[in-house]
Amino acid sequence: MNPSLWLALLGAGTLISFVPGAGAVNTMSNALAVGFRRSIYGILGQQAALLVHIGVAAAGVGILVTNSPLAFNLIRYAGAAYLVYLGVRKFLQQPEHSEVRASQAAETALSMFRRGLWVNLLNPKAIVFFLALIPQFIRPDQPLLGQYGILAATVIxxxxxxxWFFYAGTARSFRRFTQHDRGQVLLNRTFGSLFVGVGAILALA
Known part of the structure; x- marks a missing residue:
């Protein structure tokens, strides 16, 4: 991949990453719940899902999904339902004392990874995005494995x-609100509503 093409890929990936979506909401929610450093587990789950999407699109399976309204809608509604489920659970979550949060934080690395994985994996828009993105940056007349490796490494x-540094870092500034019950309730309901809202958009768009 030549430098000018890579710079275009870098710009596109950066722009898309900054667009708020389910991954951003999940990252900020994790950062508020367990802190900036431990939020990386959820982010890694989201990146694992992106790697799967790139592989699916590269294999051409994504074309079959997007050409099948039934398959596409099944994935879309499953993703929307999962986000709504996360939102309702977050909205109804009760305030926790600091010692309870500390004990839960020590247990949630794997669950955060799984949640991040499913949040991005059940997003059909990612499949469509990579189907549109990959042909712009892959040259069929050149070795494909290296090109896909560079694309995946750059995007991820x-x-x-x-x-981590923008969305989780932004959430870190709000973490002082989690020190008292009222702030926790407000933040839980805010992020719960955001999850439900993103799920509704995914289902209706």
């Missing part, structure tokens, strides 16, 4: 940095 590195 950019998204990881944006999610």
């Amino acid at each position: 590195a950019v998204d990881l940095l944006v999610m």
